Amino acid sequence: MKQIFALFLLTIVTAIPSLAQAQFLAPQPQDSSSGPVDRIVAVVEDEVILQSELNDAVAAIQQQYANQPGQLPPIDVLRRQVLDRLVLMKLQLQRADDQGIRVSDADVDQAVQAVASQNKMSPDQLRAAVEQTGMSYAAYRQQLHDQLVVQKLHENVVRNSVSVTESEINNLLNSSSYKAGEVHLAHIQISIPGGATAADIQTAQSKAEQALAAVKGGMPFKAAAIRFSDAPDALDGGDLGWRRMDEVPAAFVDTIGGLKPGEVSGILHGPTGFHILQLVDQRAQSKQMVTEYHARQILIRPSELLSATQAQQKAQDMYNRIANKHEDFSKLAKDNSNDDTTANAGGDMGWFQQGDWGTLIGQKLADMKDGELSQPFQSEAGWHVLQRLGTRNSDMTNEIARNQARQAIGNRKADQAYDDFLRDLRSGSYVKILVPELEEPAADNSKASS
DSSP states (O other): OGGGGBSSSGGGGGOOTTTOOOOBOOOOOOOGGGOOSSSEEEEETTEEEEHHHHHHHHHHHHHHTTTOGGGSOOHHHHHHHHHHHHHHHHHHHHHHHHTTOOOOHHHHHHHHHHHHHHTTOOHHHHHHHHHHTTOOHHHHHHHHHHHHHHHHHHHHHHHTTOOOOHHHHHHHHHSTTOOOSEEEEEEEEEEOOTTOOHHHHHHHHHHHHHHHHHHHTTOOHHHHHHHHOOSTTGGGTTEEEEEEGGGSOHHHHHHHHTOOTTOBOOOEEETTEEEEEEEEEEEOOOOOEEEEEEEEEEEEOOOSSSOHHHHHHHHHHHHHHHHTSOOOHHHHHHHHOOOTTTGGGTTEEEEEETTTTOHHHHHHHHHSOTTOBOOOEEOSSOEEEEEEEEEEEEEOHHHHHHHHHHHHHHHHHHHHHHHHHHHHHHHTSOEEEOSGGGSOOOOOHHHHHO
8 A cells, every 4th residue: 555655745846856756645634632733834925834734744754654663753853844845845836837837637647547557556446545545536636736737847947958968978978087887875965045144054064964973873874864854855765766877966976986885975065055975885887788670561551542441451461462472572662651761661670679669569579580570460650561680689888878978967957957946946935934843943053163
């Protein structure tokens, strides 16, 4: 059951896929002993967050860590962390609404299907599982809707601010700081607000020092991340998962390179705040060998002049003329194939990787032998007659490295662009915390300065 809700809600508030897996956490029935559930705890622009909303979200986190309650920070700290994420979620939804971002019911249906598939369920089974938790299915769909809205907002923000040139790729691959391989990282992040004052920076540094002292004092890194970090993945123990070294911010590469698995860095000062990194594990980059296929095809596409049934019959005729009458495949493809990209080449599709021509053709090729001719089969494009001409294993290490470098640079720029956007959004919006114990306490600066 827990895995069903390992998608969406709290950590999606930043919607940065490279930093954290988004989580959906189902609210639990309220405990009347937890106090009033209808008071306003925060005002976010022209909206409010109720005590009941906060209680629901906190209860969901507590359920997630039911088997490891010691991993959670004190309840007052947990409430402040969760409230901060609820505030940021509302701000993002408000900004998305201002930009006219909309998500249709069909989009939500598709998301439901995806979650159900990941959990090996049908949508009806997923609905039953949701309702079994005490949450209404309508509320579940609304949270999926909000998740999709935030994803679209993220796309809008980074679309026009992120581009990657071939020169940047070359510079990365040729730089002395470029290191191959992958690392499994965890982090603690203490953010600095946009337009931070010297006092703000001092407060953040003091908190980072407390976190590092706790880790050195024996607190598990995951527990310290949950307790001290204000990153969106804090409640996941700051786990960043596996990432290639070229995806790690350049400022941190040398530090990580000097760590052994399990070791923790000192305090690193980045553009958004202070960071503490743990190298959980690492692995070397291996040679990337890829199977490529050489094939040719005849495509018969239905049209106004050729019905679907006639297209099927014509494809069957092509097969019979090649398989039984031994007519020339290439000539038949030039004269009859409706695939503009291959017809003039006698249907030759060249060398390609399995999925390059679509999943269906890739599956057919994988099941065939060299020289084998397929029976006619139908795809969205029409009816195909396919012949596998050969296979080869190609070393794609360099090409894959360039693609990974392009993705890594793009991810870095997207991460920074959206992080800057969120900091500006938070600092430029009206947010009033109405319950004093939910406000972030000031750090003891006397310790930091001593």
